[in-house]
Amino acid sequence: MNRLLWLVSTLAIVGILAGCASAPPQAPEPARPSAGEPAYPGDSGPLPAALTQGKSRWQPVRWAELPGFGEDALFEAWNAWIKSCERPGPTFAPLCAEVRRLSIASGDEQRAWMMARLQPYRVEPLQGGADGLLTGYYEPLLEASRTPRPGFQVPLYRPPATLGQRRPWYSRQEIDTLPEARAALRGREIAYLADPVDALVLQIQGSGRVRVTEADGSQRLVRLAFAGSNDQPYKSVGRWLLDQGAIRDGSWPAIKAWVAQNPQRVNDMLWSNPRTVFFREEALPELDAAFGPRGAQGVALTPGRSIAVDRESIPYGTPVWLASSGPQLNLQRLVLAQDTGSAIVGAVRADYFAGWGAEAGELAGRLKQPLRLWVLWPK
Template sequence: MAPSPQPVAQRWVAVDWQDLPGWGSDELLAAWPALLGNCQRPAAGWAEFCARAALQTPADATEATLFLMKHLRPWRVASGSGDTGLLTGYFEPQLPASRTRQGAFQWPLHALPSDPALRRLPRRDIDSHPRFAALELAYLDDPFALLQLQIQGSGRLVMRDATGAERISRVAFAGHNDQPFESVARTLLARGELRDASWKGLSDWARNNPAKVRDALAVNPRIVYFREEPLTDAGQGPRGAQGVALMPGRSVAIDRSFIALGTPLWLDSTEPLSTTPLRRLVLAQDTGAAIQGAVRADLFWGWGDEAALQAGRTKQPLRLWALLPQGVTP
């Protein structure tokens, strides 16, 4: 892993453990698997800590807390505009799909084209291009579920095999067409065609306006391409930018211009739609085009309907502290 970029040193301030709001109250045993997973691909300067952590089996949260305090040091993350930023959320959609185009399943997701010129075509041209037929991995029954899948970057497809048995596979981010992202919902709101910009509201609009759907989607020229992966463990999240499986409630996407992948972070925010404190250890294991700035994190909530609700509700103030090995500076 590359070390943290130089500008970070101007924005991080060494602090004491007592400066971290709620430190000692987190159930760190729940985060321990994610911490060890982080060590599968340790960043520069983390080898000794990871070797020590691999030998530990903390009996309780207190023992885990004391271990981290002994071997790590907290640094407050700040930007030029202060130390308060934004926390948002994301999730892994779980969607009904079909291996073949049939009935309502008319909306294809595509594999990455090998031809660079083909890969860069905007959404409107892809829909009618004959060479994309061979790249169709599966079909969804909702055009805005497809858009949701492309925005989240990965998802689970629920399909039935020839025997009628339910099979779940994962589609992971394989690339995009280098076109700019434009919000379909914002455009429909501006036109007065939409009042509810939630995913349900968009899906309802599509069902009521089938003739307008393709033109509406074409507002966003960006296409995300996928690769299909076996889902060997339904309890594991998708692999993030760090290359390790994301853990619900413990993995975050960050701006790697400011924070290196693999960095443990202490998060201070609130629960979605609440004033209840949300203070916990999380791991910087992913990135995202919309995640920009030093004090900025996107919390991975997991998969399914409840995770989707939590992710959609998450948009609140955030403070961050990075935990680095003793002797390592940003």
């Protein structure tokens, strides 16, 4: 956990201690397994019936099925859970007072409470196996200029006034080439980037941190948040390059390497994706800087503990146990379903919020590996 996130967590805990004199809810401490015994002996009652949730089937399981359940640093996930309690759904709202009090509890106490109050269900598609796909996303950190100047010529726009009058709105290529599309966006510029590929990445991720150089030379860090799109279909530029045999690896590092070698074909690649995203500018106070943008649930995302899901399979605000092993990450941890995305479709499908900046972008650009999910649902 970085220093700023530690500070935010500490301040949150101090506030909870000051505002609540009652002790954390008590639950039996989970016993540690002995040789030949079940992992959690107290978890031996009859299991509930399986549930169907939209596109998925939830199969009830014992806590022992969750890989690494006894080892996760739950306090990191608790920050994300408290965020979810800012806008909880009706299923989890009754638990939020206990969740907040448990922010000062030990990991064993948190695990015991989860076992007492929640039931794990393995998420499966209505047809097929339980294995799915984990990918990653992040919040870019980019340099920008408030006004166009040499080296910063790629505009980012607020939504045009005519956006709702034409569906779909102009495509990416039409925005770059048609006088009427350019006229509709005149005066809607927020800032200018140096690289059109960075602008595309920002639009695909949906938000980003931007260090803007103002006209007077001063700088300030802001967040550009999703404010709408042109309603055109999303097409992967990586898929376009793969189909042409231009690259063998559809990751962002491979795409950027191709761009560096083929500058004369950059527009062709960009125009293969007709979808464009428009933004709104938000202040980024120091304490908020420890969290990511607001996801579809309406709460700030927590690096490493927030995921995007298909909301027809997993409702927003649901705590989820995630297990995934691959060349990029080995994960066995508690996460919160707090976001969604147009490409996140299916029962066992998640997009892992990696954080912000170059390191998070490198991870998110390469993350693509098998996944298993368990929802933790109130008893």
